[in-house]
Amino acid sequence: MIYIDPPFFTESGFKSRKGEGGFDDTWVGGLDDYLSFLRARIELMRPLLAGDGSFFLHLDWRAVHYAKVMCDAIFDRRNFQNELIWSYNSGGGTKARYGRKHDTILWYGKTAHPFFNADEARVPHSAVIAKKRAHLFHPAGKVRGDVLGIPRPPNHAAEWTGWPTQKPLALLSLLVRCHSRPGDLVGDFFCGSGTALVAAISEGRKAFGCDLSSDALAIARKRIATLEIDRSGSGRQVMSKDPVTS
DSSP states (O other), X not given: OEEEOOOOOOXXXXXXXXXXXXXXXXXXXXXXXXXXXXXXXHHHHGGGSOTTOEEEEEEOTTTHHHHHHHHHHHHTGGGEEEEEEEEOOOSOOOSSSSOOOEEEEEEEESSSSOOOOGGXXXXXXXXXXXXXXXXXXXXXXXXXXXXXXXXXXXXXSTTOOOOTTOOOHHHXXXXXXXXXXXXXXXXXXXXXXXXXXXXXXXXXXXEEEOOSOHHHHHHHHHHHHTOEEOSSSSOOEEOOSOOOOO
């Protein structure tokens, strides 16, 4: 599984709220420059996937529609699986338009049938089920829809690092559980504060990440170094202090 959360083409800069650096999301050549940047990297990522592997591209309203057309060509549009909507419903509003309160995550398989653990995506049935029809429904619930209502971590949350574009651990943990098996390798080539890596390791997967920002890597290293996981069932193990390389 590969998940990437690259710059969104905001045409602005970002600073960490805890003073640990940031990154620049401006493009001299505009949208064409940005899409060329993405294409060159995604084209190198696709061959790294296993035959039943999944690729996720996390963007927002600014460029996701252009990126989808590009990814249709790279992965073959027949291998497109879902347009996932991450709805977070946080932050301020505006009187000029509806609030922009979601990101879009494009899911592609390397083939038309990537691995998907539907049981990890189940939520309670929303309808009242008559007893005489209960046998027709899965007891663990239905497979959730493509809108993922998961709040952003508040600034006082233990998982919050202050990295400006940090995503919720709950979101990445869900994707990891649904789209990889224990022991599989999860990669994030724009790892930022390391949320995807923490999610993968916590769920019993292997993980690697990279990022242009040395500040982001420092945060990711620190999070993974302090992450305690139970791999054998008989004891807890502390991860190496330098598992992430640039």
